[in-house]
Amino acid sequence: xxxxxxxxxxxxxxxxxxxxxxxxxxxxxxxxxxxxxxxxxxxxxxxxxxxxxxxxxxxxxxxxxxxxxxxxxxxxxxxxxxxxxxxxxxxxxxxxxxxxxxxxxxxxxxxxxxxxxxxxxxxxxxxxxxxxxxxxxxxxxxxxxxxxxxxxxxxxxxxxxxxxxxxxxxxxxxxxxxxxxxxxxxxxxxxxxxxxxxxxxxxxxxxxxxxxxxxxxxxxxxxxxxxxxxxxxxxxxxxxxxxxxxxxxxxxxxxxxxxxxxxxxxxxxxxxxxxxxxxxxxxxxxxxxxxxxxxxxxxxxxxxxxxxxxxxxxxxxxxxxxxxxxxxxxxxxxxxxxxxxxxxxxxxxxxxxxxxxxxxxxxxxxxxxxxxxxxxxxxxxxxxxxxxxxxxxxxxxxxxxxxxxxxxxxxxxxxxxxxxxxxxxxxxxxxxxxxxxxxxxxxxxxxxxxxxxxxxxxxxxxxxxxxxxxxxxxxxxxxxxxxxxxxxxxxxxxxxxxxxxxxxxxxxxxxxxxxxxxxxxxxxxxxxxxxxxxxxxxxxxxxxxxxxxxxxxxxxxxxxxxxxxxxxxxxxxxxxxxxxxxxxxxxxxxxxxxxxxxxxxxxxxxxxxxxxxxxxx
Amino acid sequence: xxxxxxxxxxxxxxxxxxxxxxxxxxxxxxxxxxxxxxxxxxxxxxxxxxxxxxxxxxxxxxxxxxxxxxxxxxxxxxxxxxxxxxxxxxxxxxxxxxxxxxxxxxxxxxxxxxxxxxxxxxxxxxxxxxxxxxxxxxxxxxxxxxxxxxxxxxxxxxxxxxxxxxxxxxxxxxxxxxxx
Numbered sequence: 049x050x051x052x053x054x055x056x057x058x059x060x061x062x063x064x065x066x067x068x069x070x071x072x073x074x075x076x077x078x079x080x081x082x083x084x085x086x087x088x089x090x091x092x093x094x095x096x097x098x099x100x101x102x103x104x105x106x107x108x109x110x111x112x113x114x115x116x117x118x119x120x121x122x123x124x125x126x127x128x129x130x131x132x133x134x135x136x137x138x139x140x141x142x143x144x145x146x147x148x149x150x151x152x153x154x155x156x157x158x159x160x161x162x163x164x165x166x167x168x169x170x171x172x173x174x175x176x177x178x179x180x181x182x183x184x185x186x187x188x189x190x191x192x193x194x195x196x197x198x199x200x201x202x203x204x205x206x207x208x209x210x211x212x213x214x215x216x217x218x219x220x221x222x223x224x225x226x227x228x229x230x231x232x233x234x235x236x237x238x239x240x241x242x243x244x245x246x247x248x249x250x251x252x253x254x255x256x257x258x259x260x261x262x263x264x265x266x267x268x269x270x271x272x273x274x275x276x277x278x279x280x281x282x283x284x285x286x287x288x289x290x291x292x293x294x295x296x297x298x299x300x301x302x303x304x305x306x307x308x309x310x311x312x313x314x315x316x317x318x319x320x321x322x323x324x325x326x327x328x329x330x331x332x333x334x335x336x337x338x339x340x341x342x343x344x345x346x347x348x349x350x351x352x353x354x355x356x357x358x359x360x361x362x363x364x365x366x367x368x369x370x371x372x373x374x375x376x377x378x379x380x381x382x383x384x385x386x387x388x389x390x391x392x393x394x395x396x397x398x399x400x401x402x403x404x405x406x407x408x409x410x411x412x413x414x415x416x417x418x419x420x421x422x423x424x425x426x427x428x429x430x431x432x433x434x435x436x437x438x439x440x441x442x443x444x445x446x447x448x449x450x451x452x453x454x455x456x457x458x459x460x461x462x463x464x465x466x467x468x469x470x471x472x473x474x475x476x477x478x479x480x481x482x483x484x485x486x487x488x489x490x491x492x493x494x495x496x497x498x499x500x501x502x503x504x505x506x507x508x509x510x511x512x513x514x515x516x517x518x519x520x521x522x523x524x525x526x527x528x529x530x531x532x533x534x535x536x537x538x539x540x541x542x543x544x545x546x547x548x549x550x551x552x553x554x555x556x557x558x559x560x561x562x563x564x565x566x567x568x569x570x571x572x573x574x575x576x577x578x579x580x581x582x583x584x585x586x587x588x589x590x591x592x593x594x595x596x597x598x599x600x601x602x603x604x605x606x607x608x609x610x611x612x613x614x615x616x617x618x619x620x621x622x623x624x625x626x627x628x629x630x631x632x633x634x635x636x637x638x639x640x641x642x643x644x645x646x647x648x649x650x651x652x653x654x655x656x657x658x659x660x661x662x663x664x665x
Numbered sequence: 666x667x668x669x670x671x672x673x674x675x676x677x678x679x680x681x682x683x684x685x686x687x688x689x690x691x692x693x694x695x696x697x698x699x700x701x702x703x704x705x706x707x708x709x710x711x712x713x714x715x716x717x718x719x720x721x722x723x724x725x726x727x728x729x730x731x732x733x734x735x736x737x738x739x740x741x742x743x744x745x746x747x748x749x750x751x752x753x754x755x756x757x758x759x760x761x762x763x764x765x766x767x768x769x770x771x772x773x774x775x776x777x778x779x780x781x782x783x784x785x786x787x788x789x790x791x792x793x794x795x796x797x798x799x800x801x802x803x804x805x806x807x808x809x810x811x812x813x814x815x816x817x818x819x820x821x822x823x824x825x826x827x828x829x830x831x832x833x834x835x836x837x838x839x840x841x842x843x844x845x
Contacts, residue, residue: 097787245743245782283690283727284784324686324725327781341683343724400786402745408787440744474786476744490747494781500724605760605804627753629804 053087055128056106060094060169066101072120077128086128089178092256094169095410096156099139104151104169111151112137142406142428156407159425161388163396164212164372165412168256173291176298179259185304187378191267192312197227200271204374206382208394213239213330213367214442214471215547216393216460222364225354226272229362234274237358237365238265239335240281240288243327244443245494247474249398250368252410254281254288257372258295262318264371266309267378269316272364277318279368280335283325292320327444327498330472331546332357332365334500345500346546367472369398389415393459397470401427403477404434413458420454423477433637434479437578438562442471444491444498445551447558448484467558469551483580484563485570489517491555499548506549509540513556521581523644525571534560579641582626586647591616593638600630600639621647666702670695675710682711689722698729734769734776736814738762738794743782745789754790755779757804761811774815 057073059066073088094102099113103123110133112123119137126132138147139154148154162168171178179185191200205220226234238261242250254261265277281289296318299305307315321339328334329344336358338344357363373395377385386394393415399422402408406428413422419439423429430436438448447468449456456462460470478487492514501507516533519525537553537560544550560567569575576584589600589609594616601609601617608624611617619630619639631639674691678684685707692703699722708715722728740755755766758777764770766779785791788800794810 097785242784243782245747246745246786247782248784248786251784282784284782322687322690324690325727326725338686341685341687343720402786402789403748408745408789410787443744474744476748476786478748482748487748490744497781603804605757627756628750629753632750 054085055087057086057088057128058091058094058104058106058170059088060091060100060102060104066090068117069101069103069115069120072117073124076120076124080124080129082124082128089172090174091171092168092173093252093410095165095252096154096407097409098407109150109152111139111149111154113139155425156409156411156428159413159417159421160411161396161414162412163376163385163388164253164260164369164398165257165410166376167260168252168410171257173256173258174294176259176295176302176304179257183379184259184375185263187375188263188266188304189310191270191378192310192314197271197273200267200378201227203382204271204377207377207385208382208389208392209370209373209377209385210393210460211367212369212373212397212472214445214469214473216470219366219370222354222366223268223272225352226362226364229355231362233276233361234272235358235361235363236265236268236272236274236277237335237339237363238277238279238368238371239330239332239365240279240285240368241323241330241335242282242285242368242472243330243498244445244472244474246402246440246476247400247443247472249400249410249473251282251285251288253368253372253398254279254285255291258288258291259299260372260375261292261368262295262299262305264374265318266305266316267374268364268366268371270314272362274364275315275317277316278321278339278358279318280321280323280329280339282323289320289322296320326500327494328500328546328548331548333546335365336363343500345502346548348545369473390457390459392461397458397473399473399475401475401477403440403475404430404436404479404482405477406431415459416457418455418457419449422458422475423454427477430477430479434481436477437480437482438478438484440468440476440478440487440555441474442469442551442554443474444494445469445547445554446471446474447554448478448487448562449558450562467554467561469554481578481580483521483576483578484559484566485517485521485576486578486580488556488559489514489521492517492552495548495552499552503543503545503549505540505543506545506552509536509544510549510552512536513540513553517556520567520570521576521583523570523574523581523583525567527571529571530560530564530567573643574645575643577641579628579631584644585626585641586621586644587619587624587626587628587631587639588642588647589617589619590638590640593636595636595638597636599633599635603629603633605629666696666700668702668706671703671706672710675707680711682713685711685713685718685721686725689718689725689728693728698732700732701730731769732773735774736795737776737778738811739778739780739783739792740766741781741783741785741789741791741793742779743786743789745786746782746791749789751790753804754792754802754807757807758792758811761808775811 059070070090077083077086101115103112103115126134133149138149140147151157201223209219210216240250269277323329326344329338331346332353334344334346353363388395396412396414398412401411436451438450440448449466463470496510496514499506513536516529537556541553574584579585596614606623608620609617704718708718742751762770762775766777769776790802791800792802
């Protein structure tokens with residue numbers, strides 16, 4: 049029999065000081081003789097990353113942010129003994145400074161709809177009992193006791209669930225194909241190789257609610273008719289591996305994995321395989337190659353993985369987030385799921401809202417919500433004084449959506465039409481200090497490293513695009529470059545073998561489409577308006593605004609700023625390396641970005657910067 | 666190189682050639698890099714060409730064929746870190762240590778690595794030094810931390826610094842349990 053507690057203290061942000069916080073809380077509760085009344089729970093990610101470590105006190109939902117060790121006695125005394133909130137730890141709305149005591153009233157949470165992240169930050173991910181207590185494994189019980197595999201697949205089809213890894217293939221159809229494929233031995237695989245830079249939804253799920261992934265995968269195994277499941281986890285996520293492993297052990301102990309699951313006669317087991325740091329292994333055929341212990345190179349898909357995948361056997365591969373959506377769909381029915389979202393994109397999607405917003409973090413929203421609602425209401429808008437320029441979705445395969453299109457609904461079709469894609473859920477907000485040429489160069493540089501090199505269009509095309517982009521940002525762009533870039537991009541898109549190559553030109557094409565002017569400025573005017581491409585800019589002190597505080601003098605790594613206190617400072621253009629350290633520290637906007645041609649410097653910029661052709665490494 | 670340990674790791678997987686990737690990961694965790702002899706030994710034990718093992722070891726980024734420095738500094742260059750000044754952090758680190766990313770200082774004390782996304786994007790720009798994650802970095806903080814390490818100071822994470830990211834499984838040689 050589980051013990052009953054008067055209150056629960058949920059400590060999130062597993063990775064930081066939370067373990068210390070938890071032991072401090074427990075000690076204090078012990079000292080006050082409250083250990084039997086209040087339970088301290090270490091949970092997974094609560095999503096509100098800048099506010100961490102956060103602490104939720106149940107049942108009343110009091111939400112404390114940025115909790116320090118020194119706050120512990122006060123929290124115990126005030127909240128747990130006297131039932132009052134500690135005012136200074138409550139969340140304050142940045143604009144109005146209004147205090148919001150309960151987490152569900154904070155705009156960051158109130159605009160969200162949490163289905164797949166339902167348990168993240170709410171339960172102890174290590175405890176199977178807690179997962180079961182919040183309704184876990186009900187779905188598996190229902191499926192195994194009262195449904196046929198065909199009925200399960202029909203329910204998934206009814207839900208309209210589509211692949212959450214980004215491509216958006218109908219999950220139910222994939223399951224059906226695998227079920228109908230010829231062969232005795234089949235596999236179900238969860239893709240947890242979250243390689244997109246700027247995305248960590250799958251990490252949060254695997255770390256914060258591992259049983260949901262196991263349950264979804266087990267239901268999938270039953271539906272497609274297999275006894276073996278795999279979870280492929282990124283090597284960079286050791287905690288995910290650890291939590292999944294211990295979850296598998298517990299599930300075995302409880303008869304929820306292994307032979308004769310829940311006495312139904314269905315046998316099923318799951319193995320964890322660690323990736324080894326190759327972005328291309330997120331691609332289905334490459335992932336399966338890697339699972340077999342081979343080099344992760346994709347193959348042509350004349351034959352689908354659902355017919356011949358892992359070890360040439362029918363394999364059903366879905367993203368971790370897709371699998372975690374299955375238990376609620378089974379519990380509440382496909383129709384319920386299909387009632388959320390838009391015509392063709394159903395349910396919710398988890399995103400990592402990061403970059404230049406006030407509240408970066410892990411969020412989950414219903415499909416069809418606008419980008420503006422996400423960025424402004426949940427994300428709190430751009431930092432003070434800055435302006436949003438673009439939102440990047442879909443990782444290196446996606447594109448940049450300009451601020452003028454922020455009213456775009458977030459669903460598979462709208463994002464693709466806008467030249468980007470849903471992707472696995474990275475959402476990077478960029479402001480006027482982000483250069484679009486540099487962003488395109490950044491992604492293409494990433495893809496240059498990650499291209500497996502098997503097909504020549506991807507291997508060579510990406511490299512040539514990178515050369516052009518590097519030259520443009522180094523001030524060596526010439527008329528005609530943009531056109532060559534476009535034609536290269538289209539060739540790579542058409543002729544590459546796998547998804548990586550086919551989508552690799554998206555960052556270039558979307559920035560060219562929406563921000564062509566910025567490219568032209570780089571080439572014709574030799575200026576980077578965002579102040580990012582160093583070869584094209586110089587920093588200057590605006591004498592009228594400078595109060596001579598000396599912050600920039602301290603920040604300059606080149607010792608290139610001089611001036612006396614309370615007198616306007618000056619930047620030595622010969623020493624300046626355009627690192628922008630002074631610009632970042634100045635609180636008075638007294639440092640401005642000007643074209644390089646506007647300042648007098650030596651012949652090559654006077655700063656040791658040599659425009660070289662071989663800037664491409 | 667402890668050949669016996671490498672053989673034990675391979676035997677932990679029953680000499681299964683499809684476990685080659687897992688074996689390489691475990692060996693790297695044990696030795697901190699993959700020396701030539703280890704690759705040859707694995708190839709011999711699994712009865713596959715050395716070239717095949719070499720190909721695996723060079724395809725996947727997790728593996729290193731070079732020994733690493735005493736302190737490993739990973740600077741995240743994911744998209745969120747990139748737009749929030751990750752490159753400036755890397756540059757500061759390179760300048761402070763006098764080596765370019767991908768290299769180790771001459772005294773063997775520090776290795777600098779630019780990595781793609783550590784999955785803690787909301788804390789950008791983030792770096793990880795010896796498995797200790799440091800979020801919302803500034804050039805100043807980088808310099809301070811490196812100088813502390815160089816002076817051999819054992820420093821606890823300053824309490825006000827927001828840090829929470831997956832810490833790699835601790836590489837404690839004595840504590841690695843035999844597989845199987």
